[in-house]
Amino acid sequence: MAGVNRKPLQGVSNIVWFNWHYYAAGLVFLGAGVAVRPFLTGAANAGVLGLVLAAGVSMTVSLAVSLYVYDLSGLYALGWLRGLPEAPGTNLVNIHAGFDETSALLRQRYPKATWQVFDFYDPARHTEISIRRARKAYAAFPGTRAVATGRLPLPAGSVDAVLLIMAAHEIRDPAERIAFFAQLRAALRPGGKVVVVEHLRDGYNLAAYHFGFFHFYSRRTWRHAFDAAGLQLVEETKITPFVSVFTLQKNDTAP
Structure with missing residues (x-):
């Protein structure tokens, strides 16, 4: 390739x-x-x-x-993405919200893994003209499947890692967001991970994007969603002061 x-x-x-x-x-x-x-x-x-x-x-x-x-910053060089399994038979999933800049790069970095790519873009709900322009400008990654956030086609215990890079904030409803992450938790194999990359609603992004920072969520909001979905935060890192990486695993003590 x-x-x-x-x-x-x-x-x-x-x-x-x-x-x-x-x-x-x-x-x-x-x-x-x-x-x-x-x-x-x-x-x-x-x-x-x-x-x-x-x-x-x-x-x-x-x-x-x-x-x-x-x-x-190296965001798309993916040097910050560490610890994903790479052996043949590994099942990795990349989920985006209509504009996919990462699937080709991820497959290039982890060529031995089996990749699934899901797109939860819903034109009835995601009405921003910017995303429509982006979808016209870039073809979808081959094999991308359109999905609904409430019905992910992932059997229980089938996935080694799920990645959401600048995507999960587009799930605007709190209950929908928690239910979405709960599905990811159920889909993880033992030791599996969910990796979430996001801007935060914090001082850095306020200074950078002003009123646009309201489109992001606070660290507290993300932590609440993860905890409520039965996911445990095992690592939190920064790619830049403006971008956070949350690495999650199943919380085995959650109901």
């Missing part, structure tokens, strides 16, 4: 392209602010200047952090 390589600046360019309407609106706002300032004086002039500077800094910081996270 030919090697899979990401293009330079692929991450940040995808963000701009899939969300170009936001950036276009931001540029229009900046341009309008610059255009009207010569006609204003005093406090009005200073206020518009403050708004223009704040908007410009906000856009610049979010793009700079996105460049760091998605292009420079």
Whole structure:
């Protein structure tokens, strides 16, 4: 199989392209602010200047952090992913929410394993135009199966590891999220793992993405979902200050 390589600046360019309407609106706002300032004086002039500077800094910081996270940090080099079984017969599952940037890279890193790829994108519920643009721009990984979060086709005790890389936060309902993780727990073989990679609703991501950080969940929210689903957090690491990795196993004391 030919090697899979990401293009330079692929991450940040995808963000701009899939969300170009936001950036276009931001540029229009900046341009309008610059255009009207010569006609204003005093406090009005200073206020518009403050708004223009704040908007410009906000856009610049979010793009700079996105460049760091998605292009420079090694997120997609997968060096942070350690301890997955690799022997023939290993059953690994990658689950995403409509835009899959990782399955080809994962199969390249673990070629001896048997891979299943699930996509829980639901066009009736995931209505963001950005995900529709992403799905048009990139073909699905071969063999990807469309699934519902409440009906995963995973028999009990059949899986060595499940990966959710920047995907699980799209399950917005708390009860649905817990039920989803409970299915993953039931599907794990002894010693199996669930690996969840996410931005958190914390100070770092607030500084980087401003109001966008409300799309993420706090560490406390994730811990509650894991605990309620009968999963035990065995390791928590950082890829960058903005991205966390939770490694989970069955909590054998859970009911």
